[in-house]
Amino acid sequence: MDPLHQFAIKPIFTVIIGGTDVSFSNSSLSMIAVVVMVFSLMTLGMRSRSLVPGRLQSLAEVLYEFIAKMVRDNAGHDAKPFFPFVFTLFMFILFGNLLGMIPGAFTFTSHIVVTFAMAAFVFLGVTLLAILKHGIKFATFFMPHGVPLWMAPILVPIEIVSYLSRPISLSVRLFANMMAGHTMLKVFAGFTILMMGSGTALGYVAGVVPVVINTALIGFEIGVALLQAYVFTILTCLYIKDALELH
Amino acid sequence: MKILNGAADGTFRRRLVATLALMALVLVATVGTALASGGEHGSGGLPQLNPATFATQWFWLVVSFITLYFMLFGVALPKVEEVLGAREGRISWDITKADEIRNESNAVLAATDRMLERTRAQAQEIISRTSGQGHASGKMLMERFDIELSRRTREAESRILTARNAALGELDRTAVELAQEVATRLAGIEVDGARIAEAVKAVIKERV
Numbered sequence: 100m101d102p103l104h105q106f107a108i109k110p111i112f113t114v115i116i117g118g119t120d121v122s123f124s125n126s127s128l129s130m131i132a133v134v135v136m137v138f139s140l141m142t143l144g145m146r147s148r149s150l151v152p153g154r155l156q157s158l159a160e161v162l163y164e165f166i167a168k169m170v171r172d173n174a175g176h177d178a179k180p181f182f183p184f185v186f187t188l189f190m191f192i193l194f195g196n197l198l199g200m201i202p203g204a205f206t207f208t209s210h211i212v213v214t215f216a217m218a219a220f221v222f223l224g225v226t227l228l229a230i231l232k233h234g235i236k237f238a239t240f241f242m243p244h245g246v247p248l249w250m251a252p253i254l255v256p257i258e259i260v261s262y263l264s265r266p267i268s269l270s271v272r273l274f275a276n277m278m279a280g281h282t283m284l285k286v287f288a289g290f291t292i293l294m295m296g297s298g299t300a301l302g303y304v305a306g307v308v309p310v311v312i313n314t315a316l317i318g319f320e321i322g323v324a325l326l327q328a329y330v331f332t333i334l335t336c337l338y339i340k341d342a343l344e345l346h
Numbered sequence: 347m348k349i350l351n352g353a354a355d356g357t358f359r360r361r362l363v364a365t366l367a368l369m370a371l372v373l374v375a376t377v378g379t380a381l382a383s384g385g386e387h388g389s390g391g392l393p394q395l396n397p398a399t400f401a402t403q404w405f406w407l408v409v410s411f412i413t414l415y416f417m418l419f420g421v422a423l424p425k426v427e428e429v430l431g432a433r434e435g436r437i438s439w440d441i442t443k444a445d446e447i448r449n450e451s452n453a454v455l456a457a458t459d460r461m462l463e464r465t466r467a468q469a470q471e472i473i474s475r476t477s478g479q480g481h482a483s484g485k486m487l488m489e490r491f492d493i494e495l496s497r498r499t500r501e502a503e504s505r506i507l508t509a510r511n512a513a514l515g516e517l518d519r520t521a522v523e524l525a526q527e528v529a530t531r532l533a534g535i536e537v538d539g540a541r542i543a544e545a546v547k548a549v550i551k552e553r554v
Binding site: 103104106107108110114116119120121122123124126127130131133134137138141142145148149150152156159160163164182183184186187190191207209210211212213216217274278 | 392393394395396398399400401402403404405406407408409410411413414415417418419421422423425426427428429430432433436
């Protein structure tokens with residue numbers, strides 16, 4: 100009945116490396132499942148390598164071209180080497196979100212530590228890339244062109260705070276969306292159980308209402324799952340563009 | 347892409363607001379439930395904030411993400427790229443080939459046009475030349491025809507004249523014989539041929 104119970108990490112078998120507990124849990128299982136699913140889709144789909152694609156191959160190609168276009172349009176032509184990473188990131192989040200829509204399945208993107216780790220990696224990688232590419236000129240990133248110098252004391256701290264908050268907003272956006280959606284579904288499902296559990300005829304009739312609402316919400320949540328994977332990925336592309344071009 | 351871009355511009359903001367509103371609603375529900383269930387579970391709070399689970403999640407995240415990255419980077423994406431490249435190559439090859447064929451057919455068409463032009467000019471020339479010749483020979487023919495015609499006309503006229511004279515002579519003779527016969531049968535007299543001929547001649551002259 101606890102709507103947060105679905106987020107609990109349950110170890111499946113214990114793994115301890117260097118004295119740290121890294122047990123294989125329901126979260127790890129979902130991640131490995133996503134790896135298997137994504138890899139299967141991309142290889143089984145392309146198995147025939149036909150010039151005229153079938154359904155699965157079309158899907159694999161559409162995903163490839165979708166992300167390739169996103170990287171090209173939002174991160175620029177110099178960002179081509181980052182395409183495999185961006186593609187992996189998109190597929191990992193997308194399938195993580197969608198896998199979570201299966202009742203009973205664990206949604207690892209609803210864990211802030213997971214989304215924050217990904218966002219932090221993107222943030223650190225992009226910052227490192229900018230410093231390696233532009234050296235000390237990277238500092239000019241925090242002072243936009245054409246702004247009077249006397250505004251610098253106000254503007255530069257704002258820009259720095261805004262830059263530093265990127266990984267937080269990036270990770271919290273995904274985490275909060277997924278967690279909120281899944282909690283909401285569980286809360287409404289809980290209402291039905293409470294109402295029907297009352298044993299009265301009225302309870303049984305009224306218990307149908309949350310089911311109807313949940314049906315609509317599941318559609319909405321699938322939309323959120325797609326959209327949040329897209330948002331995370333496109334923001335990563337924009338950060339890469341900033342690092343490459345220092346606007 | 348376009349749809350999603352559109353979503354990223356206008357619809358996205360609205361959806362974000364809706365999501366945030368729902369999140370606030372759910373947060374109230376969550377906090378309420380968490381407070382209510384706090385007694386049972388003891389620990390309460392979000393499972394996401396339990397530090398004991400951080401290491402395992404990071405570890406498996408790194409393992410699975412790196413695995414997926416190298417699987418896609420090394421195996422899957424080159425395959426997709428190869429197929430897309432092959433298709434693009436095939437399409438551009440087809441387009442080049444089609445261009446070649448079109449150029450070729452244009453050249454053939456131009457050659458045909460030139461040939462047609464030349465042939466037409468030749469035909470024109472021949473027509474104008476032959477029509478000049480035709481005119482000249484026609485004139486000659488006409489003259490020859492005229493001469494021939496007049497000659498034949500004259501011949502025919504003389505032949506007609508002879509025939510008419512012969513016919514008239516015959517008629518005279520027949521008339522004389524007839525008159526002689528009539529005179530012998532009716533009057534019972536023998537009339538001298540010369541006199542009858544004279545009389546017949548006088549009658550014919552009177553009649554004609």
